[in-house]
Amino acid sequence: MTFGIVVFPGSNCDEDAFHAAKEVFGQDAEYLWHKDTDLKGSDVVILPGGFAHGDYLRTGAMARFSPIMGAVRAFAERGGPVLGICNGFQILLESGLLPGAMLRNKGLQYRCEHVYLRVERTDTPFTSATTAGTVLRIPIGHGEGNYFAPADMLQTIETNRQVVLRYTDPQGRIDDDWNPNGSVNAIAGLCNEARNVVGMMPHPERACEPLLGGVDGRAIFESIVAWGGSAESLALHPVGARAEGARAF
């Protein structure tokens, strides 16, 4: 399958995501410049981490106006899988593709460390190869990852079972001491109602090789690669449409 990695001015985890997709998992990968307007036949789109547009105004606030986001939105509305990692998650929130907003970390510190995450949902393309309750150890690196939603929105999110990952202790228990940023309900990852758009603050692309200190991030990539062969994925890309997309590129 083809991974489309969006590159905004200020993205800095784009090459890591590209490397994971191409070198670790042997998939095709394309960079999608933020001024592009087509996804070059991507089967999955990743909004990578970094500081898109310098995080001016608010994190992710300017990136949502980049031309590529129109194509990303249309792709998401067709059911295409979209993963926002860290700054990419913030962009999905500002774009309204996911509900809620990010605040400064509760302790005001930039937190750069490994955290433990409990998988809550396996009915998304990015967690389908995992099992609920699995605890993943994946690094974070952010100053604004304090997820917030007003009470009624939070209620809807929980009722719809949209929380994909929560910060926990190493045994998978929710504990304020193991919540690195103060996120409400320990939310580390979230999906939309249709479940094809996922945002997460931790960086799975930084945890795919033993050399980097852990391989738990592989679960996210293995899930989407497995999804790539599914009936749902094939339905999204009828053979004719695929060939046309390839010619356009």
Added chain:
Amino acid sequence: MRARVFVTLKPSVFDPQGRTIAEALHSLGYQNVEDVRQGKYFELDLQTTEPSAAKKLAAEVADRVLANPVIESYRIEVD
């Protein structure tokens, strides 16, 4: 006309920066400062000369871009 837009976190949203500033002021002896809320301030130079139109335009810009309605509210002054 000039519109001034003040954006702050909603009262229901915890403001860790404001709290930290308040604590710093308390440690300096300013016990009379009960609380601090940090926000953003924007000056918009507008072509219109009609106050109501200026206010309407500033509100539209604040709704769409300057403030995130999930966490922030805003106040507008025009002159």
